[in-house]
Amino acid sequence: MDLLGFYPLFYVPHFGSAWLMGLTGAIHIMASHTSVGAALLFAFLAYKAQKENRTDLYDYMKRYGMFLLIFSYVIGSITGPGIWYTATAASPRGISALIHNFVWVWATEWVFFVYEVLGVFALIYFIDKIDRKTHLKLTYTFAIASVGTLALIIGIISFMMWPGTDAYYATGSASDAFFGINTFPHMFLRIGFMIMMSGIIGMIISSAMRKENKALSEELTQKMGWVSLLGGFVTVFFFMWYVNTLPLNALTLLGMQKDTIVMNRIILAILFSVYFSIAIIKPQWVTRTLAITMMLVIGIVGVWPGEKLRETMRKPWVAGQYVYSDQIIGRDVPGKGIKDETGRLSEKGLLKLDPWIPDRLRTITPENKLEVGKLLTRIACSNCHSLEKDGVYRPLMPLAGPMGEEGIKDYMKNVIGTGSIAYMPKISLPDEEYDAMAAYIASQAK
Ligand code: HEC
Numbered sequence: 001m002d003l004l005g006f007y008p009l010f011y012v013p014h015f016g017s018a019w020l021m022g023l024t025g026a027i028h029i030m031a032s033h034t035s036v037g038a039a040l041l042f043a044f045l046a047y048k049a050q051k052e053n054r055t056d057l058y059d060y061m062k063r064y065g066m067f068l069l070i071f072s073y074v075i076g077s078i079t080g081p082g083i084w085y086t087a088t089a090a091s092p093r094g095i096s097a098l099i100h101n102f103v104w105v106w107a108t109e110w111v112f113f114v115y116e117v118l119g120v121f122a123l124i125y126f127i128d129k130i131d132r133k134t135h136l137k138l139t140y141t142f143a144i145a146s147v148g149t150l151a152l153i154i155g156i157i158s159f160m161m162w163p164g165t166d167a168y169y170a171t172g173s174a175s176d177a178f179f180g181i182n183t184f185p186h187m188f189l190r191i192g193f194m195i196m197m198s199g200i201i202g203m204i205i206s207s208a209m210r211k212e213n214k215a216l217s218e219e220l221t222q223k224m225g226w227v228s229l230l231g232g233f234v235t236v237f238f239f240m241w242y243v244n245t246l247p248l249n250a251l252t253l254l255g256m257q258k259d260t261i262v263m264n265r266i267i268l269a270i271l272f273s274v275y276f277s278i279a280i281i282k283p284q285w286v287t288r289t290l291a292i293t294m295m296l297v298i299g300i301v302g303v304w305p306g307e308k309l310r311e312t313m314r315k316p317w318v319a320g321q322y323v324y325s326d327q328i329i330g331r332d333v334p335g336k337g338i339k340d341e342t343g344r345l346s347e348k349g350l351l352k353l354d355p356w357i358p359d360r361l362r363t364i365t366p367e368n369k370l371e372v373g374k375l376l377t378r379i380a381c382s383n384c385h386s387l388e389k390d391g392v393y394r395p396l397m398p399l400a401g402p403m404g405e406e407g408i409k410d411y412m413k414n415v416i417g418t419g420s421i422a423y424m425p426k427i428s429l430p431d432e433e434y435d436a437m438a439a440y441i442a443s444q445a446k
Pocket residue numbers: 315316317325326377380381382383384385394396399400411412416421423424425427
């Protein structure tokens with residue numbers, strides 16, 4: 001039988017699977033970025049402690065380390081695999097594309113990760129049990145392993161945006177896939193953000209030490225203010241470079257939301273510059289409540305919109321600019337023996353080629369037309385649009401409803417079907433499938 005390698009549809013009403021991805025991603029980023037940033041910070045603190053014989057810094061590192069273990073590592077290790085599970089359910093062929101390109105990169109990343117987790121335990125446990133020099137070396141290896149996990153995963157995530165080099169499609173090689181033009185700006189952007197996060201978390205720890213040791217608490221808050229400020233500058237600098245390495249579709253989508261994004265980023269930059277300056281000039285003003293509040297602010301107002309944006313900007317693709325968000329392969333990748341599927345779909349239709357369509361729905365009749373339309377709309381559109389009227393994720397009915405049944409069909413056939421919009425995939429189907437979808441959308445939009 002002639003079928004396409006589809007998987008069953010994972011449908012999340014109202015929110016859409018992309019929101020689920022964004023939410024898991026945002027929580028994971030807070031935790032994982034803190035831990036990589038803290039690994040660099042520890043290397044710096046351990047170096048200072050050893051060189052200047054500052055035993056009090058070890059106490060701080062120990063507290064910070066406990067926080068990391070309980071917060072970052074537990075939450076990070078749950079949400080890390082959680083992202084890949086969510087992504088596998090939401091976009092099985094996208095994940096399959098990543099595995100087929102990067103299996104060894106991933107395996108290597110995992111080795112680094114295991115070292116990192118063992119490293120953080122060892123670092124805290126042995127802090128007052130081994131000599132300082134050995135501890136310092138341990139801290140350095142921990143930092144290298146942490147940054148290693150980041151560097152490897154960033155190549156994979158950047159490939160999701162686009163390979164960044166045309167050579168990839170011809171060779172299909174892992175190195176062409178990995179070293180696209182936006183891999184390095186993306187990597188340094190994240191390193192900057194990690195350094196900033198380590199400072200933001202560092203202030204929570206230092207402000208909590210006020211009662212026992214006021215002088216040390218303030219000195220550390222001040223230091224963390226500098227660390228955060230430095231991280232913030234690095235982030236902004238590389239963000240501007242990063243934007244210049246994005247593909248055309250991403251820039252189009254970015255342009256559509258430019259005003260809100262620019263406003264959001266400027267307000268955040270001002271707010272946090274003020275916060276970091278206060279930490280440097282008036283460290284006694286940074287209380288634990290303020291420090292925790294600012295951490296939540298960066299998560300909710302900074303990371304969450306950022307992650308949603310990254311999910312959005314990739315549209316219509318989900319990986320390598322050959323797997324569409326709706327799981328259809330949209331271009332040839334000769335280097336991997338992958339073939340564009342849009343031609344076959346346009347000729348035979350989803351009802352024939354998707355193996356998961358129930359048999360009773362494979363042929364459209366007046367009785368099942370709306371049911372077929374619903375299923376097809378879910379397959380083709382729900383990855384980017386909530387189908388519920390009150391859905392929160394770019395709801396389809398308010399967008400398409402005003403066009404009327406004929407108008408929707410015409411729009412699908414002549415606009416979406418020809419692939420003439422930068423941010424929607426080319427979904428070219430036989431006429432009767434458009435009919436069923438248009439009938440369903442019109443019936444729902446009423
Ligand atoms: C890969 C993601 C994606 C898929 C799949 C997708 N769309 Fe869209 N669609 C978008 C984006 C992004 C917009 C822009 C929305 C906005 O203006 O906020 C959009 C906008 C629209 C609009 C408004 C007109 C316009 O050009 O802005 C209509 C109508 C529409 N989509 C219909 C559909 C239908 C019908 C399907 C399924 C056959 C579909 N879309 C599948 C991403 C997608």
